Amino acid sequence: MPPQMPPNAKTNPNGSGSYCRFTPGRSAPPVDGTALLGPVGVEIDVGPGQPRRVWHYAVLKTAEPIRPNAIDLLLSSLDEPGASLFVQGRDFAANLKDRAPHLSARALAKRRWLWGVIIAAILIAVIVASFAAGWSPIKSIAGSLPGTWRQRLGDAARESMTEGHKQCADPAGLAALARLTDRLSKAAAVAAPFNVRVYDWPLMNAFAVPGSQIVLTKGLIDTAETPDEVAGVLAHEMGHGIEMHPETAVLRSIGLAAAVQVILGGGAGGGLANAGVMLAQLGYSRGAERKADRHAYELLKGAAISPKGLANFFIRVTKKEAENPGAANSPAFNWLRTHPPAAERAKLAREQPDYPAAPALDAQSWQALKSICTTTIEPKDEPEK
Numbered sequence: 001m002p003p004q005m006p007p008n009a010k011t012n013p014n015g016s017g018s019y020c021r022f023t024p025g026r027s028a029p030p031v032d033g034t035a036l037l038g039p040v041g042v043e044i045d046v047g048p049g050q051p052r053r054v055w056h057y058a059v060l061k062t063a064e065p066i067r068p069n070a071i072d073l074l075l076s077s078l079d080e081p082g083a084s085l086f087v088q089g090r091d092f093a094a095n096l097k098d099r100a101p102h103l104s105a106r107a108l109a110k111r112r113w114l115w116g117v118i119i120a121a122i123l124i125a126v127i128v129a130s131f132a133a134g135w136s137p138i139k140s141i142a143g144s145l146p147g148t149w150r151q152r153l154g155d156a157a158r159e160s161m162t163e164g165h166k167q168c169a170d171p172a173g174l175a176a177l178a179r180l181t182d183r184l185s186k187a188a189a190v191a192a193p194f195n196v197r198v199y200d201w202p203l204m205n206a207f208a209v210p211g212s213q214i215v216l217t218k219g220l221i222d223t224a225e226t227p228d229e230v231a232g233v234l235a236h237e238m239g240h241g242i243e244m245h246p247e248t249a250v251l252r253s254i255g256l257a258a259a260v261q262v263i264l265g266g267g268a269g270g271g272l273a274n275a276g277v278m279l280a281q282l283g284y285s286r287g288a289e290r291k292a293d294r295h296a297y298e299l300l301k302g303a304a305i306s307p308k309g310l311a312n313f314f315i316r317v318t319k320k321e322a323e324n325p326g327a328a329n330s331p332a333f334n335w336l337r338t339h340p341p342a343a344e345r346a347k348l349a350r351e352q353p354d355y356p357a358a359p360a361l362d363a364q365s366w367q368a369l370k371s372i373c374t375t376t377i378e379p380k381d382e383p384e385k
């Protein structure tokens with residue numbers, strides 16, 4: 001198609017274009033204007049005295065692929081990174097699709113399909129290599145997923161598992177949590193630090209999701225009597241992360257095809273919601289729990305935090321369970337329920353040798369962490385990393 005094609009008469013009956021709302025950047029307010037389909041790109045006019053912008057067709061992007069029945073569009077462009085353009089008009093959408101065919105739903109589906117084929121080929125190669133080497137294939141695949149894929153799986157799993165709960169965001173509490181996370185991450189000597197979030201959720205729970213992400217609940221922080229106890233639980237969940245237990249569990253539960261869908265941005269879907277339920281309720285094998293515990297004690301030692309915190313936590317929740325049989329099956333004790341057998345692990349915790357240690361957090365930071373849920377944010381307001 002020649003780029004000199006004149007603007008479509010239907011889109012632009014009087015040369016006035018379609019109504020648009022142009023946002024120059026994140027901090028700048030949007031302005032009203034008109035957009036029309038010029039010879040080489042979308043021409044944006046936001047009033048007298050303002051330069052007329054041209055966003056070239058080849059470098060346009062849409063928030064959503066243009067479907068045949070689209071009535072409006074949200075556009076961005078490599079010509080002006082950070083800016084966005086909202087345009088109303090069915091004809092504008094239809095005619096833009098002719099000029100920038102890469103924006104159509106069909107083109108996007110084709111690209112996704114192509115990526116799906118490439119990823120499937122890589123995964124098959126990994127499976128074959130894994131079998132040849134005599135490894136557990138799912139664990140090997142989990143371990144060989146690129147960081148960004150693990151991140152996407154983790155985001156989707158976390159969102160599905162924490163649905164309906166706000167994220168805690170008191171600044172002093174976040175700073176305290178970051179200090180504790182840093183201290184343990186350094187001891188773990190991992191390439192990228194763990195990403196720990198607290199949710200305003202009365203359930204006593206803590207879990208790791210793919211991509212070195214960990215979720216703690218307000219219920220858990222409320223139950224903890226010392227910062228060392230929180231550090232112990234956190235170190236245990238980091239142990240799961242180091243072993244890629246969440247990645248393995250998600251792949252095992254939803255399968256490769258669904259995981260690829262999630263990685264490609266096909267949405268969480270039912271499959272991942274199930275994976276969330278699985279991670280939250282079934283927990284891991286005893287062997288996996290022992291490995292996570294071993295890491296936990298190593299991390300605590302590396303960070304010079306007493307292992308007694310984890311021990312005390314086990315002893316207390318186990319006692320509560322004994323005093324009130326069945327409590328462990330109540331939703332309030334979720335973490336305990338996914339971490340059997342508590343008595344055996346409490347014993348192991350007690351047996352840990354003592355070493356010089358400093359409190360996981362000073363008194364002031366501990367109070368701040370306890371108050372982290374005095375400010376909450378909606379999940380969608382989470383700042384970009």
Ligand SMILES: [Zn+2]
Binds near residue numbers: 240284
């Ligand atoms: Zn565990």
